[in-house]
Amino acid sequence: MQELDERKRKILNAIIRNYLDTGEPVGSRTISKYSDLNLSSATIRNEMSDLEELGYILQPHTSAGRIPSDKGYRFYVDNLMKEKTQEVTEMKEFMIEHTERMEQVLQQMAKVLAENTNYTAMITAPSYHRNKVKFLQLSQVDKEQLLAVIVTEGNLVKNKMISTREALDNETLLKLNILLNTSLNGLSAEQINLGTIARLKEQAGIHSNIVSDVLDALAGVFQEDEDLEVYTSGTTNILKYPELSDSRKASELLNAFEEKKQLVSLVNETLASEEQTGIQVYIGDESPIQNMKDCSVVTATYQLGAGMTGTIGIIGPKRMDYENVMDNLKTLKSQLDAVFQNKKEN
């Protein structure tokens, strides 16, 4: 026994699809005319009345059509929507080939996504949590300055200047480099614990303060990117949807996009609740970000082996084209996986 019989489902489906298109409340007559089940508007009205009572749709005011409620959207996404026949929205390959730096790849991805969907796209760089150190090097750049370069397994490069009281001679530098590499190579942020650190410092002897600095830098590197490497694109697309484009709402949303920090909670939320398909849909109040309660947010995570994950998200009006968005996200997800696995890049 189900809450909704076949006919109610069909009608709900028709209502939502129509509303996704137009953004206008949809009336009984419209459904009566533009659906395969041949029913008069009166009958539809009765059914709609039921659907409203059950909470799937609602009336903005008496004598207007109905619009889907959050519950309605949810039902649509979970049960009604058909999987789109993945007609590979071929992401332009060349774009990936021709760009070299990861930031640019991600930025481009976001752009393509935003253009394809007409919503706002966000994408985070893979976070380093469990990423491992692969190469580490200290160089004397200046009398009083060392440069620490850190390369991780994903071929992500980070560097950091370290000020020292005095110059180190070549030999010491070499020793330090060997020490650091042998000790830290293959370790992830989590694996570098107090024990490791104590041992390192001991071995470094009088240069333990430099080791400290390097470790700080290392921590900073791991930290930093966890924070706010978020790329957005198509932020202005929200202005295309009247229900979001009034000054107040638009301003709040755009602000959230600019202050990328806020988006982090979205990422965390997404990572927390692992899902089989890897795609999640937040409708209205379900969204982890308060400002987005009038929106829907669809997120996916991509994997870059070894526990490095990134998040992709689309933010748009509740009446977004869920099928298209999820489809896009799915193909992008797989493509991202591919890119990062096949291509050694910086």
Place this chain on the structure above:
Amino acid sequence: MQELDERKRKILNAIIRNYLDTGEPVGSRTISKYSDLNLSSATIRNEMSDLEELGYILQPHTSAGRIPSDKGYRFYVDNLMKEKTQEVTEMKEFMIEHTERMEQVLQQMAKVLAENTNYTAMITAPSYHRNKVKFLQLSQVDKEQLLAVIVTEGNLVKNKMISTREALDNETLLKLNILLNTSLNGLSAEQINLGTIARLKEQAGIHSNIVSDVLDALAGVFQEDEDLEVYTSGTTNILKYPELSDSRKASELLNAFEEKKQLVSLVNETLASEEQTGIQVYIGDESPIQNMKDCSVVTATYQLGAGMTGTIGIIGPKRMDYENVMDNLKTLKSQLDAVFQNKKEN
């Protein structure tokens, strides 16, 4: 002999100041009441009529007050506005102290600027044009991958992965490093010409292809940052000004901010026309960016010794508070100079 006598100037000044405040067309009666010259509204009307004929002000429609024309604003900025008594809008020092990476400093600067002015702020990283190579290092990261690290005089670090067909032995690497450093050290992008390159390649012998790659990387580094390291903040501030916040205009503007490429033309324009004060004001159509013809743009350049310059800009409505903006820009400019000169940072 001047086009405007003292009284007309005073009236024009009053009109503009009032309009900057309110954003509403200002009528003769208002001026008559709120100005020190004791004249009746009728007299003011006559003068205003003259001012209109001369093109300094205009009427949005018959029987509305007057608003400044672009010419009016220009006159105001050039002649009427008094320099604000630089009451050092002390940029919070700690912010500079606590952030370490240049990007963050710049981003923060932009934010402060946007918050201080309530307009949109943009700021570019110093461009490397004539910046010099200070340190250069190749390291073997992987069997088939070299990492090139480049440090410039401004202590800006860049790195680039280079794929090789096969691993190099330590000795060769050392030789290459020495070669590269001795040949390129102290040179700027412009100074690395074909002669240098030819000589380098010759000396590199069978490894000339690696040298090629390094040089490409180097060029890429110089190139890249010339392109689009632009930080913006407060983009949503434009929504606060009704004359800019209608959907069409807002959308265009916000887009321009997102597609930072467009902003580059602004930078170039600014750099091209050197000015004594270093502060430039573009009013309406004067702006190098088409989308901003309903805005005013104020820019400044800051210097980081050795021919490295960056640009700061404020974008707002034509009726922006020019005094405040220019003041802010001036102090920031000097502070930026200071930061980059006193502090060795990455």
Place this chain on the structure above:
DNA sequence: TGTTAGCACTCTTTTATGTTGAGTGCTAAT
């Protein structure tokens, strides 16, 4: 019993119609 036609009713949207008020330009008086 499920479906449908018909109708009264509701409420937004649109259009038309005043009304107000700020502001101007012009003329005549000071």
Place this chain on the structure above:
DNA sequence: ATTAGCACTCAACATAAAAGAGTGCTAACA
């Protein structure tokens, strides 16, 4: 040269009326 006074204009606001879309309900029908 300045000002008071007055007729005129036009956006902005406020109703008021009309139109239209949609509903709920009732009664008729298969």
